[in-house]
Amino acid sequence: MKPVRLAILGLGTVGGGVLKLLQENAAEIRRRTGREIEITYVGTRRPRPDLNLPASIKQSADLIDIVKQADVDVVVEVMGGIHPAYEVITEALKHGKQVVTANKALLAEHGNELFKIADDHNVQITYEAAVAGGIPIIKVIREGLAANKIEWIAGIINGTGNFILTEMREKGRAFADVLKEAQQLGYAEADPTFDVEGIDAAHKLTILASCAFGIPLQFDKVYTEGISKITAQDVSYAENLGYRIKHLGIARRTHKGIELRVHPTLIPEEELLANVNGVKNAVLVQSNAVGPTLYYGAGAGAGPTASAVVADIIDIVRDIIYTEDGAGTIPQLAFEALADTPVLDSTEMTTGYYIRLNAEDQTGVLANVTTILSRAGIGIDAIMQQPRLKDLIPIVIMTDPVVESKMNDVLAEIQALSEIHGEIVRIRIELLEN
Amino acid sequence: MKPVRLAILGLGTVGGGVLKLLQENAAEIRRRTGREIEITYVGTRRPRPDLNLPASIKQSADLIDIVKQADVDVVVEVMGGIHPAYEVITEALKHGKQVVTANKALLAEHGNELFKIADDHNVQITYEAAVAGGIPIIKVIREGLAANKIEWIAGIINGTGNFILTEMREKGRAFADVLKEAQQLGYAEADPTFDVEGIDAAHKLTILASCAFGIPLQFDKVYTEGISKITAQDVSYAENLGYRIKHLGIARRTHKGIELRVHPTLIPEEELLANVNGVKNAVLVQSNAVGPTLYYGAGAGAGPTASAVVADIIDIVRDIIYTEDGAGTIPQLAFEALADTPVLDSTEMTTGYYIRLNAEDQTGVLANVTTILSRAGIGIDAIMQQPRLKDLIPIVIMTDPVVESKMNDVLAEIQALSEIHGEIVRIRIELLEN
Numbered sequence: 001m002k003p004v005r006l007a008i009l010g011l012g013t014v015g016g017g018v019l020k021l022l023q024e025n026a027a028e029i030r031r032r033t034g035r036e037i038e039i040t041y042v043g044t045r046r047p048r049p050d051l052n053l054p055a056s057i058k059q060s061a062d063l064i065d066i067v068k069q070a071d072v073d074v075v076v077e078v079m080g081g082i083h084p085a086y087e088v089i090t091e092a093l094k095h096g097k098q099v100v101t102a103n104k105a106l107l108a109e110h111g112n113e114l115f116k117i118a119d120d121h122n123v124q125i126t127y128e129a130a131v132a133g134g135i136p137i138i139k140v141i142r143e144g145l146a147a148n149k150i151e152w153i154a155g156i157i158n159g160t161g162n163f164i165l166t167e168m169r170e171k172g173r174a175f176a177d178v179l180k181e182a183q184q185l186g187y188a189e190a191d192p193t194f195d196v197e198g199i200d201a202a203h204k205l206t207i208l209a210s211c212a213f214g215i216p217l218q219f220d221k222v223y224t225e226g227i228s229k230i231t232a233q234d235v236s237y238a239e240n241l242g243y244r245i246k247h248l249g250i251a252r253r254t255h256k257g258i259e260l261r262v263h264p265t266l267i268p269e270e271e272l273l274a275n276v277n278g279v280k281n282a283v284l285v286q287s288n289a290v291g292p293t294l295y296y297g298a299g300a301g302a303g304p305t306a307s308a309v310v311a312d313i314i315d316i317v318r319d320i321i322y323t324e325d326g327a328g329t330i331p332q333l334a335f336e337a338l339a340d341t342p343v344l345d346s347t348e349m350t351t352g353y354y355i356r357l358n359a360e361d362q363t364g365v366l367a368n369v370t371t372i373l374s375r376a377g378i379g380i381d382a383i384m385q386q387p388r389l390k391d392l393i394p395i396v397i398m399t400d401p402v403v404e405s406k407m408n409d410v411l412a413e414i415q416a417l418s419e420i421h422g423e424i425v426r427i428r429i430e431l432l433e434n
Numbered sequence: 435m436k437p438v439r440l441a442i443l444g445l446g447t448v449g450g451g452v453l454k455l456l457q458e459n460a461a462e463i464r465r466r467t468g469r470e471i472e473i474t475y476v477g478t479r480r481p482r483p484d485l486n487l488p489a490s491i492k493q494s495a496d497l498i499d500i501v502k503q504a505d506v507d508v509v510v511e512v513m514g515g516i517h518p519a520y521e522v523i524t525e526a527l528k529h530g531k532q533v534v535t536a537n538k539a540l541l542a543e544h545g546n547e548l549f550k551i552a553d554d555h556n557v558q559i560t561y562e563a564a565v566a567g568g569i570p571i572i573k574v575i576r577e578g579l580a581a582n583k584i585e586w587i588a589g590i591i592n593g594t595g596n597f598i599l600t601e602m603r604e605k606g607r608a609f610a611d612v613l614k615e616a617q618q619l620g621y622a623e624a625d626p627t628f629d630v631e632g633i634d635a636a637h638k639l640t641i642l643a644s645c646a647f648g649i650p651l652q653f654d655k656v657y658t659e660g661i662s663k664i665t666a667q668d669v670s671y672a673e674n675l676g677y678r679i680k681h682l683g684i685a686r687r688t689h690k691g692i693e694l695r696v697h698p699t700l701i702p703e704e705e706l707l708a709n710v711n712g713v714k715n716a717v718l719v720q721s722n723a724v725g726p727t728l729y730y731g732a733g734a735g736a737g738p739t740a741s742a743v744v745a746d747i748i749d750i751v752r753d754i755i756y757t758e759d760g761a762g763t764i765p766q767l768a769f770e771a772l773a774d775t776p777v778l779d780s781t782e783m784t785t786g787y788y789i790r791l792n793a794e795d796q797t798g799v800l801a802n803v804t805t806i807l808s809r810a811g812i813g814i815d816a817i818m819q820q821p822r823l824k825d826l827i828p829i830v831i832m833t834d835p836v837v838e839s840k841m842n843d844v845l846a847e848i849q850a851l852s853e854i855h856g857e858i859v860r861i862r863i864e865l866l867e868n
Contacts, residue, residue: 119766147740339649
């Protein structure tokens with residue numbers, strides 16, 4: 001079977017991330033699709049010998065020439081900017097190539113024309129990476145929620161803005177002060193206008209609204225207000241009232257028409273959206289059948305953006321397979337080839353443990369219990385002695401991760417201590433860290 | 435163009451929800467797909483004249499006969515239970531029908547055989563509704579995250595269990611007491627074993643893990659522990675330590691093999707997953723490119739489950755269109771036909787407002803300001819007077835939703851008051867309610 005051949009245009013953060021991801025996860029992706037993905041061209045303004053690309057990948061600065069080549073099935077545009085991306089994509093579509101792009105500004109401002117050209121040439125532009133980075137929100141709205149009439153969407157879709165507002169709230173800092181830090185950390189550009197004045201969020205909202213309501217892209221009609229006038233004073237007052245200020249993109253269907261707006265917004269602090277902190281993104285979608293659903297994750301960065309770009313590529317690969325082989329579009333259990341990786345017995349599983357004992361005399365017990373744990377090499381994360389209850393003293397111990405078989409042995413030993421009454425309670429702990 | 439023809443088997447909560455949704459959202463779904471969806475058969479053990487189904491829908495109790503009919507393209511199995519669902523689906527697949535099911539128990543326990551039969555007959559079983567109800571988690575894992583190597587999944591995938599644990603924590607109630615209420619509310623079955631002993635969650639985890647790691651379904655290897663032994667005492671101790679107890683389904687890849695486990699788990703209270711309350715579900719997925727992403731929504735109920743079932747149907751309709759017409763699988767902007775719904779000017783948008791004034795003499799000002807608001811018919815949700823700052827008294831007012839044009843007029847009037855100094859701050863409020 002022929003591999004699916006890509007031209008990757010742009011080798012910045014995102015382009016580099018796509019190259020790295022296709023290489024790093026090649027085996028897993030092949031197991032999912034059953035087909036090779038091959039990079040035939042890389043388009044960059046300047047040659048990049050420093051990248052040590054395999055000799056099989058041709059490098060060229062002539063992007064228009066690349067997209068005409070016969071050994072290119074999919075053009076991956078990850079340069080950003082309106083020009084020459086517009087011209088290059090147009091040319092690619094006219095030559096019957098599928099296009100994958102992460103370019104929100106281009107789509108929000110010129111998507112209507114580009115989608116028309118794609119339709120005319122019976123190809124598609126896909127753009128999962130253009131909105132909310134690695135969160136597959138375009139797929140969710142176009143497909144996952146397709147049975148619903150979507151009523152409104154409210155999203156934290158600019159990570160820089162959310163980082164600034166989070167710092168302002170958590171540390172009582174001023175806007176200008178946090179912005180400077182965000183620039184030093186690389187979260188914000190030297191010219192932060194796109195992020196802090198809401199233009200980037202308005203680009204993304206334009207795209208989300210079109211997918212949610214089936215309307216043309218209308219970036220020029222988005223009401224856009226940034227966060228640069230938000231003061232620490234208002235953040236603090238809002239908090240006293242039980243609210244948090246978030247910079248939201250909101251698209252809402254009303255009986256009069258559609259509201260498209262980007263602005264700082266007070267939302268109740270108990271909402272999940274109010275608890276999305278730092279550079280993370282999240283999109284809350286209200287639909288008429290499923291009700292509210294929320295999608296959370298990294299909205300920017302090389303890995304997350306590449307995750308979305310490559311997901312689009314995999315969709316195209318699966319469509320090609322469907323066309324050529326007539327096999328089902330997506331493998332029923334997600335992978336073409338299932339693995340026989342063993343499933344572990346519970347005794348082999350590793351987690352932290354919360355342990356509660358009821359002890360007669362806590363001083364002696366604590367020494368005995370901690371000695372047993374330490375002899376077994378089990379780290380203690382916290383110990384808490386509780387007020388006496390029915391003549392016994394409850395002791396709670398939280399351990400570091402340990403394999404269950406070892407914990408079973410240790411608990412049997414502790415249970416056997418004469419000062420321990422009743423059955424020891426144990427509940428597993430997960431820190432949910434990466 | 436021929437409509438796509440469905441047989442719906444089962445007319446309980448889910449079946450009824452599917453019928454209602456297909457009817458209620460027919461126009462929006464047609465706008466998305468460009469193709470009619472027609473129900474040709476409804477299969478129920480007993481005829482249901484009370485439903486007043488259109489005469490064009492044939493009713494029959496002979497399910498095996500229905501799935502053989504030529505005027506059925508897709509069989510929607512929403513009966514639940516292992517038998518006769520297994521036999522009926524098998525027969526449908528052998529007759530070349532696409533199958534959509536919400537049946538987690540059947541798939542977790544017999545999916546390997548059924549998927550094999552589907553493959554052999556070049557059709558598919560789709561099952562978005564089988565896991566986490568209306569959250570499109572199967573699509574996310576099979577497609578949206580397909581570029582990633584998934585490392586682990588941790589999900590709240592049983593709403594009943596989460597409702598019980600939420601009530602225990604928020605109100606200090608005992609397990610048995612809350613379970614009784616859950617049964618009265620219809621959240622828990624008369625026999626709650628499947629929910630509270632973790633079997634339902636284990637069924638769902640089995641399916642999630644197979645999609646995430648590409649392994650056969652292995653329900654019998656899931657370590658399963660319910661919540662029936664969790665006490666209010668442990669819930670409270672965990673909280674004192676900064677943790678919440680959630681009933682999680684966890685699937686994790688380790689170097690030794692795969693962990694599949696369902697058990698009560700202490701997780702840090704600042705995690706979004708710890709703040710998923712009541713009957714809601716949420717799934718946290720850790721992947722190697724995108725990092726952590728989280729998906730939240732309703733895990734059960736007629737509407738949410740129907741949302742997932744009908745999303746699967748729309749996928750099939752789109753595949754049929756692709757096969758017949760060669761048009762792109764999914765419309766680029768989600769809809770085949772875009773609407774010219776007007777986008778509103780910001781002056782026409784309705785939101786609540788947070789207003790901050792700096793006043794010289796608050797007593798007089800409050801009367802003046804509230805009079806202006808009340809004359810305009812704007813409701814006040816909260817007023818907060820803040821400590822004097824630089825000789826002025828900050829006053830914060832939160833209003834009920836009001837159209838911007840009216841708020842503009844009112845603020846101009848307030849701004850003109852001689853006691854008000856500096857520019858009035860206004861920030862929009864959204865309660866994010868349905």
